Amino acid sequence: MNPIFHALFQKNRYLTNCLNEVLKQHHLYSSQWTILYCLHKNGPMTLTQIWKYLNVEAPSITRAITRLEALGWVQRLDGEDKREKIVTLSTQAEERLPAITATIRAFEEEMVGSLTAEEQEQFLKLLEKMKG
Amino acid sequence: MNPIFHALFQKNRYLTNCLNEVLKQHHLYSSQWTILYCLHKNGPMTLTQIWKYLNVEAPSITRAITRLEALGWVQRLDGEDKREKIVTLSTQAEERLPAITATIRAFEEEMVGSLTAEEQEQFLKLLEKMKG
């Protein structure tokens, strides 16, 4: 296998495992956090808005939201268009998000901190230059 | 979320989806192919050798090998040490691998070809420089 692919897949696995490890203290998985952060940043969103924003398929989001709702992090409200459900953060989630965000920032700093700002920019540029 | 992480996770998803798409013609999933390639390159291996080489956990490999065996791509043979199973490619797999490898090479070329050799090297260096 092309070493670039190999390295990219490995790093991806490694980083998500680390992220999950770090999020354990908040009783969250990485992709749950991704959704909470998305809602925090954008306010209430429909399921479709969420999965289009995060670039995954609808069923992944349905499942994740069902779990997040059961755990009390979000609510599903009926939209004006009766087909759509609007997802909002619970007040509990709003309260906890600052602490979680701090954890994440520290983690990201640790992981990416070994690269200079210039290298980070270069890395992003190369990632985007890869076809897709 | 840090844009580097975001971009890396997205690209990872995108590439594995593309890879699966391309491998459909050979009736394989990307991680099945990863294992076949590993065996092709290294010859017969125990399960432990495989998962250590690929940097994943043992149960993932057990499951994948079970499936590959059911589909006729590999065999599990008892080792001299009766605890270990030695995995070998079937002759059918050996016959088909060249065509599959060609497909993969073309795909990789298409994906990574937008980067110059220098950029590819740089990308790898940056990936490795990220903590982990």
Place this chain on the structure above:
DNA sequence: AGTATTTATTTAGCTAGGTAAATAATTTTA
């Protein structure tokens, strides 16, 4: 030799992604 520890594999059960198809509500069109 007999017990304790380690090692290799497997099983069970979780999140997280995917596709295909079902359902219900809305829009378009004839």
Place this chain on the structure above:
DNA sequence: TAAAATTATTTACCTAGCTAAATAAATACT
């Protein structure tokens, strides 16, 4: 306006990663 097409969400089921714990064989230690 009734039928057809589209859209939002869900359900069912697949691969693919993970951890924790079970099992069986080999090794180490009295």
